[in-house]
Amino acid sequence: MKGKLRLVLATLLSVFLFVSCGGSKEAASGDAKVKDTIVVSDGAEAKSLDPHATNDAQSSRVSVQIYDRLVEQGDNMEIVPGLAESWEQPDGKTTIFHLRKGVKFHNGEELKASDVKFSLDRMKASPQVSHIIGTVESVEVIDDNTVKVTTTQPFGAILSHLAHPTAAIMNEKAVKEYGDSYGQHPVGTGPYKFVSWQSGDRITLEANPDYFLGEAPIKNVIFRPIVEGSNRTIAIETGEIDIAYDIEGLDKDRLRNDDTVVFLEEPSLSIDYIGFNTKKAPFDNIKVRQAIATAINADDIIAAVYKGSGTKANSLIGPKVFGHTDEAKAWEYNVEKAKQLLAEAGYPNGFKTTIWINENPDRRDIAVILQAQLKEIGIDMTIETLEWGAYLDGTARGDHEMFILGWVSVTGDADYGLFPLLHSSTFGGAGNRSFYSNPKVDDLLMRARNSVDQEERKELYKEVQIIVQEDVPLYITAYKAQNAALQKNIENFKLKAAGHHRLYGVKFKSN
Known part of the structure; x- marks a missing residue:
């Protein structure tokens, strides 16, 4: 009986460690089918997950997993479709966007042109981020799937600015429902849904099963702030985390020469x-x-x-x-x-x-x-x-x-x-x-x-x-x-030139 009890306790402990750490090398060496959590660490905690409340990198690195924009940046900074499947620019001041149909927010609401208007109007009213689309004069709903954006003057960089992380499209109902606490209860259309935020410890996300491009390969994402750079390095070396952003100082050479991890720098x-x-x-x-x-x-x-x-x-x-x-x-x-x-x-x-x-x-x-x-x-x-x-x-x-x-x-x-x-x-x-x-x-x-x-x-x-x-x-x-260090069992992770690295499509290698 004592032997069986020890076995049960050991099993429970291993499950606890796997869930809490996600990225342990011990877990990585086990059955890949049960490894469904990736742990990512940054040097500071996000300030808010309301894209209009802040423009810091740490917040954006989390929020880009939760929200989509009308257009996005491709791997080479080119503009590609996002929530808008197409658009046209009949003149230098007008852009008409045609939205994808059937896209749903994380609360089950269907994306409509009114949400786009609400989001961009709200962005324009924000002291923190209004300058990014400061040239936008009006956002007009043509129908449920069509939006017209007009600028005060011709603006050659309008699409690039609408691809900025803060130009996220939010659900009007959710924003109004949560009010001042919305930054701790974000609702987007993105590949990952918000689950919880334990201040100073972690932000937890889970895959959106209804994502319009298909469900993300990894079910859970945990963002953990580890302020001290050397501790982030140790956490990668021990397998406590799967991806570490912004490795500093001598730790870069240390990880470059560590054949148990992958070090990326661009x-x-x-x-x-x-x-x-x-x-x-x-x-x-x-x-x-x-x-x-x-x-x-x-x-x-x-x-x-x-x-x-x-x-x-x-x-x-x-x-x-x-x-x-x-x-x-x-x-x-x-x-x-x-x-x-x-x-x-x-x-x-x-x-x-x-x-x-x-x-x-x-x-x-x-x-x-x-x-x-x-x-x-x-x-x-x-x-x-x-x-x-x-x-x-x-x-x-x-x-x-x-x-x-x-x-x-x-x-x-x-x-x-x-x-x-x-x-x-x-x-x-x-x-x-x-x-x-x-x-x-x-x-x-x-x-x-x-x-x-x-x-x-x-x-x-x-x-x-x-x-x-x-x-x-x-x-x-x-x-x-810029750089990142990751466990060798991570596939498809790419550094984004702007630093807002996407986790959609990242997966664990099969053994």
């Missing part, structure tokens, strides 16, 4: 930047910002923090983004010149300041290097670490002096890479956390946004980049590569 559309609150002294002084830019040795940051997985930047947008120019200024490291600029700004003996970071090891390491480099010109900088939600809220309000953050040109177009970070209409949570305002830049960005002449757009964006690199409201540390 160029991305991502940057890291050091920002200045230009509404606060002394950062309202351009020479102070230029002095700091001249005191930074980007090569040290690329070598020490990115371990060579990055290249020196001369703009907010990298070479893979439409509109990038090589003619913008890349700041050169020169301590004596930095001291001279600081003296000209009225701070010959430097000053004290504080830089905000969130719980991100790369940003912590950048801040430590920056702290040492600025000390060389007399600037005494204190590093303050905030929890991710408090960090986003505080920088949106403008409570900070300096900060480190990132941006991804998700659409692959300069409008998205420049407008949110630089235009004076996007102060705070919409993207412009440096509170930078330059009427000339505002004008150039609007002219480029409203043009359908791609060559004209390139010239306008080139001028923006040249001006902004001189004004330096943001210092770009590098153009970053």
Whole structure:
């Protein structure tokens, strides 16, 4: 009897470990038919699963599994059908979308054109994400399966912007039913349905059996935030998780050389930047910002923090983004010149300041290097670490002096890479956390946004980049590569250039 009891307890324990961990190598070596849970880990927790409430990467990486958009980005950034099976553009300001029929939301409601209108109108009313479709003037329901989107001016990048994760189509009934708590009860049409959110621990999703492209191969997805990068690496090595995003520092070489896991690394559309609150002294002084830019040795940051997985930047947008120019200024490291600029700004003996970071090891390491480099010109900088939600809220309000953050040109177009970070209409949570305002830049960005002449757009964006690199409201540390580590039994996982990796189609290899 004791032997049987031990056997039962051992069996129950193994089932518990399998369900809670999902990605254990022990489970992977068993019967593939019973492995139906994939565990994915990121460096921070999602802030909200309401696509109109936030635009951070961690939230989007979860929400893209739950929602669909009218159009989507293919593997090469091309626009492909989503909830709209086709569309036409009779003129530069009008796009008519024809919706797929029979698509259902996770609550059983059928997708209708009224849901599309509701979602895009709600997006336009959101301070966090309205800028993404700011040119949209109206959304009109033609019939239950047809929607007309009209822009105020011709806008060549409209389809790219409607493929953005925040342009998710939601169910009007569900949004109104949950009200202010909708971000914790999301309802989409996507391949995975929301199940639960245990704050600080995990978000659980399950496959949508009615998904219009077919049910996902893996039944359950668990997103687990593991803030400390080394712990994410250990979790992959031990099989505690199946996929880890954004492996950092020396751990990248460690996993590259580990033949028990797969390490993927590719160029991305991502940057890291050091920002200045230009509404606060002394950062309202351009020479102070230029002095700091001249005191930074980007090569040290690329070598020490990115371990060579990055290249020196001369703009907010990298070479893979439409509109990038090589003619913008890349700041050169020169301590004596930095001291001279600081003296000209009225701070010959430097000053004290504080830089905000969130719980991100790369940003912590950048801040430590920056702290040492600025000390060389007399600037005494204190590093303050905030929890991710408090960090986003505080920088949106403008409570900070300096900060480190990132941006991804998700659409692959300069409008998205420049407008949110630089235009004076996007102060705070919409993207412009440096509170930078330059009427000339505002004008150039609007002219480029409203043009359908791609060559004209390139010239306008080139001028923006040249001006902004001189004004330096943001210092770009590098153009970053992106990576993920995964167990060897994972198939069909691909890195998305914009960083919002899809799990639909990912499956476990058969033994």
